[in-house]
Amino acid sequence: MNDYQFLREYQGFLSEKMVPTPKTGFMVNREQIHSICFPYQANAIQWGAEGGCRAIFAHFGLGKTIIQLQLAMLCLAGREGKALIVCPLAVKQEFYEAAQMLDTSITYCRTQAEVEATQTRIIITNYERVRDGDIQPDYFVFASLDEASVLRSYGSKTYQEFLSKFQAVQFRYVCTATPSPNKYKELIHYAGFLGVMDTGQALTRFFKRDSTKANNLTIHPHKEREFWLWVSSWALFITKPSDLGYSDEGFALPKLHRHWHLINLPKEESAVDRDGQLKLIRDEAIDLRSSAKEKRDSIDARIVHATGIVDGEPSDTSWVIWHDLEKEREKLEETADLLGWTSFKSVYGSQDDALKEKLLIDFKHGDYRILATKPSIAGQGCNFQKHCYSAIFLGITYKFNDIIQAVHRIQRYGQSHECHVHFIYTDAEEHVRREFEAKWQRHDELVATMTGIVKEFGLSQTAMHSELNRSMGVEREQVSGDRFTAVHNDCILETARMEENSVGLILTSIPFSNHYEYTPSYNDLGHTNNDDHFFAQMDFLTPNLHRVLQPGRLAVVHVKDRILFGSVTGTGMPTVNPFHMKTTFHFMKHGFEFMGMITIETDVVRENNGTYRLGWTEQCKDGSKMGVGSPEYLLLFRKLPTDTSKAYADIPVVKAKEAYTRGKWQIDARAKWNSSGDTLLTPEEIANWQVDKIASVFMERSRETVYNYAAHVESANEMDKRGKLPATFESLRVAARSEYVWDDVVRMHTLNSRQSQHREEQHICPFQIDIVDRAIVRYSNEGDVVYDPFGGLGTVGNRAIPLNRRSYSCELNPDYFRCNVAYHREAEYKRKVPTLFDLLQSA
Structure with a gap:
């Protein structure tokens, strides 16, 4: 395929991504x-x-x-x-x-x-x-x-x-x-x-x-x-x-007055906790359970306040009193009888459906004055605006939609009065009120955003689609130093223009299919529909990766299997998409020889916190649905050398045994790299430093002794009893015994820590520095060009330069590219500037 055919086919592939919202209907006059x-x-x-x-x-x-x-x-x-x-x-x-x-x-x-x-x-x-x-x-x-x-x-x-x-x-x-x-x-x-x-x-x-x-x-x-x-x-x-674009005459939405009523509970009710301890300040009801308890404890006070609001207004005023608890309804009915509210009705769940419907219709038509019900029963669709413009919420909840819908049973077009809505809450529900008001503000912002778009584009989607069409292509930008070349470009187009056999090592973390999108560009390989679509775009890249790699050298590809959630697949349980297998067959299809893979074990506890698929509780309910932790992999692909009689690369990756010891070889040869899960200690972790110490001792001992499953479980149980078994990371890790295993990769050792310090955007999937360093040293010579087609923040290049290699990096995201260049320049600068140790050695 010549360059013109390649570009034409690739542009055609990208154009097919621009699928507008489908129209499946018909025209109406x-x-x-x-x-x-x-x-x-x-x-x-x-x-x-x-x-x-x-x-x-x-x-x-x-x-x-x-x-x-x-x-x-x-x-x-x-x-x-x-x-x-x-x-x-x-x-x-x-x-x-x-x-x-x-x-x-x-x-x-x-x-x-x-x-x-x-x-x-x-x-x-x-x-x-x-x-x-x-x-x-x-x-x-x-x-x-x-x-x-x-x-x-x-x-x-x-x-x-x-x-x-x-x-x-x-x-x-x-x-x-x-x-x-x-x-x-x-x-x-x-x-x-x-x-x-x-x-x-x-x-x-x-x-x-x-x-x-x-x-x-x-x-x-x-x-x-x-x-x-x-x-x-x-x-x-x-x-x-x-x-x-039409007149709003006859469609004036009445003004809404929101009245907040704070109930201060008596001191004897609020100053003692469940253990009998006196408290100067009441706890806030910050979750659903505590909020429900607060409502139960304050029913009498809220009912008294609500009836006072009703009786304080003219006797012909109609009211909807919204409540959430059955005890609130029962207490309200008792109070209504005591107060002589003859025009009062309750609508509740256990009533016959026909009776509920009749009572709601009667209130709509003004046949009685006070309706008590739940938002879940009458908060949707009922139109009470003809005879009612006042409402009371006996309590507030986190369920914004229920409340906003209930409010608009009276504040709606066709209402001739200004509307008054009263919210009753206790001092312990201040947090609920703040959250509720924040949601209301976000609701107003959403409505303003969406109606603004309608006003801007009207109902014709032609103009809208012209803006919806993502950018295609990118203006190439290159920044070079003595030991690096960083390019802002589509890596498919960049690799196609690179010289044949010019790269000593390809080391990259490819996008994990359509799991993430890194840019708004159609060129982004993350902007694909599924795995097949992703690898169809990779078909334009991988043949050129093979072309630019020196004969006999390796492409080292970092991948991770993807978790498929049951709610999406319809299986009802999380399953695993074997993405590393698909990647392996893809590279083999384009001429690479598969040389094996290095497994990088991840922390199963941290993974469960991110996916909720390996939970202890679910395992106890039904172990048949329990999977295992999903590791990461380095896939090793080799371009055949020109001479396959001994299979040495055309330019072999040579190491002196004096520097590259047998011990280092044994470690590098391992095919499984465990992640320690460690990171900088937080104050909370420092307070429990014994856990970290136990983890280190346990791992070291597991290297020296015969593994005993029962003893392992017993250790975990004992730590759990003592409150020392963390729920946020795996503490009792067994050291790897196989030479195909790497167990000392520090997952948080990435350039994202530097990004965080600089308050820059962090990369979605950062490449661990430990992995990069080992792969560069093992699979390339000093002076080689190390190419990363998905350069990201520049981790590969940032590590290649101090290891005396040259870096070639391509990145599509402009913000990542800017950081990529900065990290390359920093690495080059550090290489040029002597350290104190350099000066001492030369003295």
Whole structure:
């Protein structure tokens, strides 16, 4: 393949990465939409119909019910099949009223048999009928999840299982007014439900992972605008008609007044802990358990305060009193009887569904004045704004969505009064209040961001996609020194232009498929859909790695197998993607000979803290699902020498035995390198320094004695009894006995420690310096060029220079490249400047 063909094929490969959000729907004319629909609603309906599978996040009172019903009618026109709308039970009546306005019929069904028996083509049901009943989503041609954010309360596993049930439905929609501003994963799950992008792919594309804690996601700063542009390509955010260019006349959202009521509990209730110890200051309720206890302990005080608020207002004022505990409801009912509240009703879970629905409808129509209920029962979809503009929350919780939804039962379009919402909390719940207000602020910021994008681009995705298209290509930049060449470029393009047989050693840590993206560029090998896609891009790189390597020399490739989470694969358990095996076969396919691999053992305790897949508790529940720790590997690939009769390299890697001793050879020959898991001691670790001492003594003794499994377990048990068995790192490590094992790699010894000191961005997957040093010394000669096509921060080059090699490093990320150059220059400077020991030796 000549250079022109190579570039053309590679550019074609990159271009295929630019896949816009799919459109699977059909065009709709304004005349096909019912005349009752407002212009902004008609636009949303047209946009949704064209997309086929879309999310509509319309603010409270903007008519999501009508939009969903009209979309169902349009999708069914001229097609066989039925439509399903899933909603909270309390919302059913809203759909009946909207159906009358649209001159159509709907039927509420409880079972699949009822669905198939009814002649009505639009079916509504509640979430429990799909989750726990026998209603089959794949029976329908259209499905819409109304108030979809209610799925959060089901838990993550049920949430994902529920969404997967609808994948066979042709037209799918998600509707809610409050997509979570605090959990990006919710939006990503919606994208997976709609078929826009696989959940795992979306997580990889936009978020950096916390290797120390599973599910702790932080959006890459350079991806934030791209993320919201991507969301806007499949989700429509509307807060008012003017977001789509129409007048807001008749759509004035009433002002919301938030009143905070602090309850100071009596001293005798607050000053004694569970052990009978006096405390000057009450503990804050900083977790769910302590928050629930605080609510139980303060019920009487909060009820008294709430009834005082109600009785302090005009007697014709209507109220919703939101509570979380059944004891709160019972106490409230007792108090209402004592106070003579004749216009008071409670709606609660054990009531008959028909009675609950009637009571909510009666309150909506103003038939009684005070409603007490839970946000989980009536906080979604009910419209109370016609007769009620005041509400009380008997307590506050961390469940922001439940509260914001409940607030908007009264503050919504169509409300003619300013709204007053009262929050009652205790002094120990200050932390809950701060967290709640922070979430509310983030919610407002999300809404502003999304509506700003809608205003900027409108509903046409052409302009949006032009900005969504990632950069392709990079302007090459080269910085050179006496002993290094650092290049900012796509390594595929850079390697293709390098001279044949010019490199003495290739030493690199390749991207782990699509596990991370390092840049927003399409050239980034991390920006791939799966392993097959990743290795398809590697197919453009690896043949040239083989070409530039000197005959007989090695390419040393650092890899790690990837953990596949059951929630993504559908297996329900974490499994392992054997990425090192796939990498091995890939390099062999392109002419490299496999010479073996060095295993770098990792700390199983730290790994579990980052993945939650090896937990002690889960092992005790069912050991059959327990795997083992996932090590890292150095894969050794050799380019055949010109003369294979003795298989020596054309330029052998020669060592003098005086300097390269038999002892060093035995250590270097080991094929397993254990990670110690050690790092700089924190104050907490220093306070328990005996653990570190025990770990060192145990490892040393294990080298000298015959291993005894029972004694090993006994030692661990004894440490655990004494509170000396850490939960954050592995302490009782057995030293490696095989010469194929390396057990003394310090995992935290990377350039990231320097990055942290300089307050620079840390590399996602730093290369351990111990590994780099050994590979360079063992597999190259002094004076050789050591090439790292994925240069990152420059670890390989930074270590090659003091070892009297030359460095050639390529990096695509501009920030990493800047640091890469700095570390190369530093290494070169240190090599030139004599140390005190150099001066003493020369004296």
